[in-house]
Amino acid sequence: MVTAADPGETRTSVWLAAKPAAPARRRSEAPSGLDRDRITTATVRLLDADGLARFSMRRLAAALGVTAMSLYWYVDAKQDLLELALDRAFGELRPPTAVAEGAVEGGGTGWxxxxxALARGYRRVLADHPWVAPLTAAFPNIGPHARAFDAALQRLLDATGLVDAARTGAHLAVSQFLHGCGGTVRRAPEGDFCLALDVLIAGIEAKAPTGGAPTGRAPTRP
Incomplete structure (x- = not known):
């Protein structure tokens, strides 16, 4: 199983690593037809097809029709590609960009x-890409799409009106619920997930300053 780094190894996230000011070799020596975006797309496709345990730079290079060394023009290590693929998967989510009292962007009722919608979208990503869950535990998951997801969750929790310990508790409850999906998404029926999600949201509403007043929302449907 892939881990973030070997024991005793210090590694910088691909999202934090400084880019070199200039390539070490002439640009004309770089393999043609490749770029980081194409390599990331191929990585996601290979992970979906073969799984995390079988992923390797050699297998990826074969899928792209290049040599394994060609890939190192664009990333320093296999772990970099896994981080890029992880954030690419989170790019499939469409977090809400605005929260209005009593209404939501695209339909629905409030936060x-x-x-x-956000939680169900997260579950779909885990179901579509089984390798995502273990990678979220192995890497810091701080790519742009992951940060957009977290920002959307923070906005929704802000909209509840909860503050201090109650706000912290709600964030912890939602985060643990979503991360827990990784181990059960292929075992628990979606109906069970939706019921648990309704219970979680009802608990947050009960702690909200409104005293848990009805919001008019319909129960989650599988």
Whole structure:
């Protein structure tokens, strides 16, 4: 199983690594037809097809029709590609960009409806890409799409009106619920997930300053 780094190894996230000011070799020596975006797309495709345990730079290079060394023009290590693929998967989510009291962008009712949509979207990513869950535990997951997801979740929790310990508790409950999906997404029926999500949201509503007043939202449907 792939881990973030070997024991005793210090590694910088691909999202934090400084880019070199200039290539070490002449640009004309770089393999043609490759770029980081194409390599990341191929990485996601290979992970979906073969799984995390079988992923290697050699297999990726074969899928792209290049030599394994060609890939190192664009990333320093296999772990860099896994981080890029992880964030690419989170790019499939469409987090809400605005929260209005009593209404949500694209339909629904307030923050409960948006939180339902966000959580169900997260579950779909885990179901479509089984390798995502273990990588979220292995890497810091701080790419742009992951940060957009976290920002959307923070906005939804802000919209609840909860503050201090209650706000912290709600964030912890939602985060643990979503991360827990990684181990159960292929075992628990979606209906069970939706029921658990309704219970979670009802608990947050009960702690909200409104005293848990009805929001008019419909229960989550599988």
């Amino acid at each position: 409960p409806g948006q939180l339902q």
